[in-house]
Amino acid sequence: MTDVIRVLIVEDEPLTAEAHAAYVSRLDGFTVVGSAGTGRAMLAAVASEQPDLVLLDFDLPDAHGLQLVRALRAAGSAVDVIAVTAAHDARGVKNALALGIVQYLVKPFSFRTFAERLQTYRAFRRGFEDRRSLTQADIDQSLGTLRPSIPSELEKGIARETLDSVQDVLQRASGGLSATEVAEATGTSRVTARRYLEHCVTAGQADKEVRRSGPGRPEYEYRWLR
Structure with a gap:
């Protein structure tokens, strides 16, 4: 083969x-x-x-x-x-x-x-x-x-379809993305995008770091762990 x-x-x-x-x-x-x-x-x-x-x-x-x-x-x-x-x-x-x-x-x-x-x-x-x-x-x-394991039950407030969408955006990105950028790509609110991104971090699928963007409140960017 x-x-x-x-x-x-x-x-x-x-x-x-x-x-x-x-x-x-x-x-x-x-x-x-x-x-x-x-x-x-x-x-x-x-x-x-x-x-x-x-x-x-x-x-x-x-x-x-x-x-x-x-x-x-x-x-x-x-x-x-x-x-x-x-x-x-x-x-x-x-x-x-x-x-x-x-x-x-x-x-x-x-x-x-x-x-x-x-x-x-x-x-x-x-x-x-x-x-x-x-x-x-x-x-x-x-x-x-040929029989993938059944995924464990998602935590409350996490929908499979939205999670798949956020994960797909992260996987396709060439670099880190902010919650705002993920929200725009998935058609969700920034708050929703951030919740799902944090879920990915907790699950060990992504990491986050502070994006240096000048003075003011720091913004995080998220990156899929390849």
């Missing part, structure tokens, strides 16, 4: 496809090798680009995602597939798992959720590298990596 995971994005909405490509570009160890907006284009791209992983939307103009996975398997392709879709009916999810889809992402989702799923997938792949056989413990560990 190669060190860099080659990703094919299958999505019929151009802006969404671009967003997913941008997400992939922010992750170490992944690279986008192509994009397809139809099922027909996807099958052709899998044959020509030989990706390691397909990020597959189910609702395509000419085919359903599950039909495409069946077609891949019938053709002998063992490419890994992560469902990236708004479809979440119980029967569809069950059928997806039966076809060997390794992860299932329900739209909409934050970058944090996207990154967690791809990172657990990468850990899953690594469990098979340079091995001719696996012990029961190896198999259990590999399967376990």
